[in-house]
Each structure stands twice: as C-alpha cells, then as structure tokens.
Amino acid sequence: MSEVRIIPLEGIPEVHAGDDLASQIMSAAQRQGLAFENGDVVVVTQKVVSKAEGRIVDLGAVEPGEFARQIAERWEKDARLVEVVLGESARIVRMDHGVMICETKHGLICANAGVDSSNVERLGTVALLPVDPDASAEAIRQGIERPAGVSLAVIITDTFGRPWREGHVNFAIGVAGMEPLRDYMGTFDPAGYELKVTRMAVADELAAAAELAHGKLDRVPVAVVRGYAVPEGCGTAKSLLRDPEKDLFR
C-alpha cells in the first residue's frame, strides 16, 4: 500500500452564480504547480457548487407561511429561514429542541435540509444544496478531465451532524467517476471468516479526509486526494442512501 495525500487547492476566488468551477479549479491547480493525475479524487465543498449554480436565496424575498411562523416564534428562529428549510424538505424526520432534522428532496437526512447561512457572501442570504449534486460532480469531472487529459473522480461534500455523536463531519452528497462503496462481500479474512463488514462507504471517508485540508475558515473549498485507488465504476451518491425499508432510525 502506498501513501495517500490530501492536497489543499488554494487560491480559488470567491465564486459567483454562473462561474465555471472546473475552470477555476484548473486555474488554481496550475497556479499551485499541481498537474492532475489519473486516479486523483477532486473533493469540492457544497458551498462553492451552490454559489456557482446560483442556489442562493435572499431572505428578504421570502414570505413565510403560517407553519414556518409558528416554528420560528416558538424557537426564536428567522421565519423566512424556516420557510426556506421547509421548501427544501421532502419530510421532517425529527423536530425538537429547536432542531429540524429533514429529509431533502435528494433523500439526504440532515439538519435544516442542508440550508446554510454561513460562508455566503452577503448577510441576509442563505445557500441551498445543489439541485442534483451527482450531476454537479459529473460536470466538474468532465470539465477537468478533458483539458487535463486524465481520468479522475469528483466528490461534492457537505457538513452534517450525526445521531449519538458530537461534532460534524463531511459527507459525500455528490459523486462522479467512481463507486462510492467498496464491497468486501464474499471476501474472507485469513482465519477463514467471511468479512461481516461487507461495504465501506469510501466516498464518505474521502469527504471526511478532505475536510482535514479544507478547514472551515480558510477558504479552501477544494482538495485533491492522491494515491487512493477508488472503487472503479460510474456510481452516484444515491447508493449511499439507505433503503427506508432497512433503516431502523427513520
């Protein structure tokens, strides 16, 4: 096994709606003297993807409904923000202590349906998740692969909390150029046991690893993971979502 490197990509400028993220990533890599290689995994935080795709909402233009106003009053929240969260939700999974754990239209389960008011450019605006993070990842992949002449994977990440555990970690919400799960089904350890842990969510592990290079304040929205042999394939982040029938914590 060889070493895995997590290389932060610095100097990505503030991203605006309509920006070509793949070009910006290529330019930043060139300035840094980084040439993309076959097998690189480019890990991009959701926030810059949402900005580039214009997924920013001005709260001043939001008219909260009655339910949003009730929730906001009870928990001292901004009713317009609650309205946006409800609009992004397919289902409320839990609602207590002023926390809203929502299932997004993508099937992701996270606080506030992924609506985020930090690290947006202007006060009074919030960022929504990309409409189709797998498609976002695929567009970035193609936008880098063609000029760079290499084959690579792209992961779009977001920062979620977890049941039972304190602190947040980054998860893969969009994937292109790889399978997000590594399957050990049917493989046997040296003692002859079939491995019980049959699938590792390597895209989530890559997302978490890249966060070590992103940081939250350092404006490093892109990191390149090099030296890790991703599971080959054309998977999407949808295969990271558990079938509701098999989930004990719906």
Add this chain to the structure above:
Amino acid sequence: MSEVRIIPLEGIPEVHAGDDLASQIMSAAQRQGLAFENGDVVVVTQKVVSKAEGRIVDLGAVEPGEFARQIAERWEKDARLVEVVLGESARIVRMDHGVMICETKHGLICANAGVDSSNVERLGTVALLPVDPDASAEAIRQGIERPAGVSLAVIITDTFGRPWREGHVNFAIGVAGMEPLRDYMGTFDPAGYELKVTRMAVADELAAAAELAHGKLDRVPVAVVRGYAVPEGCGTAKSLLRDPEKDLFR
C-alpha cells in the same frame, strides 16, 4: 495550508495477548524508514488493540442464556455470539431485521456492541472492544513518545454503520494527545455570520481518513497521519458521545 499525508505502516506482525503494541509500531516504523515527528497522529484499528489486550472470547466457553437463545433462534444467529453481545451492552437501542444496535458500556452506539468475529486469528473466537479505548490510546502514545522523543496523538478506531446511510466508515473510539473536536464557536465567516457549524469531529475525520490507508484485508492496522495540526489538548473520545438529553435518535 499544507498537504496532509496518510502513511500506512506495514509489517505489523500478527498481534497476540500481552504484546506491546507501541514497540511493534516503533519497530514497523523503523523497518519502513519512518521516523515519528511532532504532531503525527498514529491511528490504530481496534482489532489489534483488542488482541493485544486479550479481549478475545472463545465461543466454545460461552453458555447462552434464555434471551440469547430466543434471539438466536428467531434470527438464525449463534446463540453464544448473541450472549457475548448482550454481555457487552449497557442498552439495546434498536432490535429489528436481525440487527442489534447496542449501546456499549463505553456509551458507543453500534451494531453488536462492537463484538466482531472477522479478522480474529482462530475460527470460533470473537473480539470485544477494549475495556477503556482512551487508556489504550494513551498507553500507545506514551510507549511511542518516550523512545521517539516526539509529541504525538493516538486514535483507536472501529468500523461502524450509520443511520440513513449505506456502508461503514471508521470512527474514533479512543483518543490521546489531542482534543477530538475542533471548536469554531464564536468565529465569524468573512460575510460576518457566526459559523453555525460550531464543532468538527476531527478525530472521526482522522479515523475515516486513516481507513483509506488501512484497507480491510491488507493487514495494515496502523496508519500515521502527518501534516494535520490537531486541536491541542488532552481530550478523550468520551467528548464525541452526545449527551442523551440532547439526542433525537435514542
């Protein structure tokens, strides 16, 4: 920001009860030409720690109780394994589809209370979690720091599933030489918003990152993460456990 490296440590021999893991890690590093540096994070999988600490149970010596026999019969499990799982559990969180999500005596919530029958040396034996994974981490830290003459952190990891998501990832179950959470509370992003994501579970992110170098079959139970500035302090993995009062998914 500089690059983060995940360096697999190869050539750790099969671990037995009573082995000095820190010495084995030092020796493996020397054979590999790796000199430990200040700030390194040594990430060790639970299985070798459990083996070194003699936390291996021979199922042949287990007498299952009535409850264990009932569960085993209903779900076609080994009643002795179920008995061991119950013995390691402080509480059953969910039990359905033949899955037992348990709270361990440490407060970890995971399938089968962390009892694992893969990658043990002999068929018919299972590995329990270390009694005190923070103490295990601290012992390894001291055992490397003294001879190596550097200051470093140690994380003990285990592989768990997650609600809502397919696949497993590695989590930090024992920590020494660092704080497991990085606190952004009271910091403001460039637009003036206070960051809502106030704490990142960096020990869990380091655990997940290291798994990329461990693999499941390659017998690489130790990886060194180099170049990441851990949150300074003397924390334990207990601060990664959410207060039951604040948990929506108990």
